[in-house]
Every structure is written in structure tokens, then in C-alpha cells.
Amino acid sequence: MNHLKVALAQISPIWLDKKKTTEKVIDFIDQAGKESCDLIVFGEALLPGYPFWLAHTDGAAFNSKKQKEIHAHYIRESVNIPAGDLDSICRKAKEKNIAIYLGTIERGMDRGGHSLYCSLVYIDKTGEIKSVHRKLQPTYEERLAWSPGDGNGLRTHQLPPFTVGGLNCWENWMPLSRTALYGMGENLHIAVWPGAVRNTETITRFIAEESRSYVISVSSLMKHSDIHSGIPHSDEMLSRCPEVMADGGSCIAAPDGTWLIPPIAHKEGLFTATLDINRVYEERQNFDPTGHYSRPDITKLVVNRDRQKVVEVDESV
Numbered sequence: 682m683n684h685l686k687v688a689l690a691q692i693s694p695i696w697l698d699k700k701k702t703t704e705k706v707i708d709f710i711d712q713a714g715k716e717s718c719d720l721i722v723f724g725e726a727l728l729p730g731y732p733f734w735l736a737h738t739d740g741a742a743f744n745s746k747k748q749k750e751i752h753a754h755y756i757r758e759s760v761n762i763p764a765g766d767l768d769s770i771c772r773k774a775k776e777k778n779i780a781i782y783l784g785t786i787e788r789g790m791d792r793g794g795h796s797l798y799c800s801l802v803y804i805d806k807t808g809e810i811k812s813v814h815r816k817l818q819p820t821y822e823e824r825l826a827w828s829p830g831d832g833n834g835l836r837t838h839q840l841p842p843f844t845v846g847g848l849n850c851w852e853n854w855m856p857l858s859r860t861a862l863y864g865m866g867e868n869l870h871i872a873v874w875p876g877a878v879r880n881t882e883t884i885t886r887f888i889a890e891e892s893r894s895y896v897i898s899v900s901s902l903m904k905h906s907d908i909h910s911g912i913p914h915s916d917e918m919l920s921r922c923p924e925v926m927a928d929g930g931s932c933i934a935a936p937d938g939t940w941l942i943p944p945i946a947h948k949e950g951l952f953t954a955t956l957d958i959n960r961v962y963e964e965r966q967n968f969d970p971t972g973h974y975s976r977p978d979i980t981k982l983v984v985n986r987d988r989q990k991v992v993e994v995d996e997s998v
Contacts, residue, residue, distance in 0.1 A: 688713040714777030724901035775808030847871030876900035876927025889934035893964035903927035
């Protein structure tokens, strides 16, 4: 009972196509199930894809008809959880008895249904969605497409023998967000990225050494050839986007900061490893950032988990 087998799904989406990307996600869950994995992790914003066009097609141009048309397509292809867009993935999790961390672009139906959130969804082995973590602070040009999230999804989950938690991309650089998860007992940290070795090769090991936990970073892939004609203004994207937009970099660091799987670049596939909880206990002997090596009498963190809403309806009135 000391071990957990995990799978890193480093894949490209069928970009901005929710249906086809969902089918690809399910195929990889099947593969992980056949290998008796307990957990599979997919990259940030994989379903239906990261907004790479913003950096290459004048995404900040105000009142641009072109940008509006691309954004409208993005909304239509985003994930509507109450409408059942993740139901087939949840059923597959239950069928294969596997937990899932999945990066999505969520259409926030509790905020009117017209704004998008970069959300990391955790589905447990029974196929139940246990948390939807909306990225707290979109990074740079991401703010042109995504809304800022809230603390509702800052949660950990029991996946014996581990306690898992996760953050999106540059949230992993936010020390208080990391600390919140550490204090909730996290000893297996999930970091999801759109895809870049330059991000994962440094911070993955740093978080492992800081937390004395296993850290799994999972990235996606994106090439010029993944831009297809079903996307508005795909011709301009093809003429202006680089050959490689996301090179991967998925990896696992052990609780002492050494590599279990070093960053993998330019390769699509399912990569697996078996984690031993005893290595966490060994490393916590000399350092535990929210345990014996903390001083809550001097510094303490407060987390607001309220789901932020504009309207709260009182049905009794």
C-alpha cells in the first residue's frame, strides 16, 4: 500500500475541437488503465486547447472583428461542466478505476456563461468531479481570453497512499498558493503547463525540494501542423505562428529534488512511474514547510474558498 502508479499524458489537442480532443483524452485514459495506473495527468488548457493565437495575431488589438470571431469559437468549444461535457471522461475514470487531473477551458456558467476560466479539474476513481480549480491569475496575454479565478478549487484529495493537489502553470510560482496546498497535507503536487521545457526543468525540482513531496509536471504539445481549417482565421495563424509552440517538458521530481523522469521534449506519449510514499516520509525528517519547520504563531495563511459570484439568488423571497 506504499506505492502509486502514475501516468503523464503528454499529447497535443485536436486544437480548439472539444469533441475530438475529448475522444483523444479518453483513448489515453484507456491506455493508462491497461497499464494499471492509479492517476493520469493531462496538461494545462488541453481541452480544447491553449490560446496560442493571442501572441501571434495581434491579440491585444481592441475591438478587432478577427479577435472577436476567434474568441466566439473558443467559447463555443469550451467546457460546460453542468451541461455534461466531462461526463464521458468521468465514466471512463470509473470504468478504469483511475483518478484524473485534466486541464480545461471552462465556460463559467455560474458567472453568466460568457467568460472563460483556465480550470484544472480533478476526477476521482469513482468518476466524480471533486474540484474545479480556476486559475487564480492568468499570465500576460492569457488575460485577453481568460478570467481570473478564485480559491474554491484550492483543495487536496486523498489518493492513497498520497494526498494530491494541483496548480496551473505560473500559479506554481505563487508561494502562498503552494503553501495553502502544503498546509492541507499535499505530498504529491501536480503542476500542469501548456508546454515548455524552459518552465518545467527548474521549478519542478524546486517545488519538490521546498515541499519534500513528489512533483509531477505535465505539458502539452503544439505544432504548426495542429492548426486546422476548422478554426476561424486559421490561414493567418498558419502564416504567423512558429513551427513549434509547445515542446512538452513533462517530468517527475522525487521529494529530494532528483529526477524520477527528467523533462521529455518533442515526444507524444504516455509516460509512467511508480511513486513510493516512504520517500516523502524520509525527506520530511529534516524539513516540513507547514509542519515542524513552520511558525504559525508568527506567520499564518488565510484561504478564501468562496466561489465568487455576481448574483446570489434567495429563493425564499
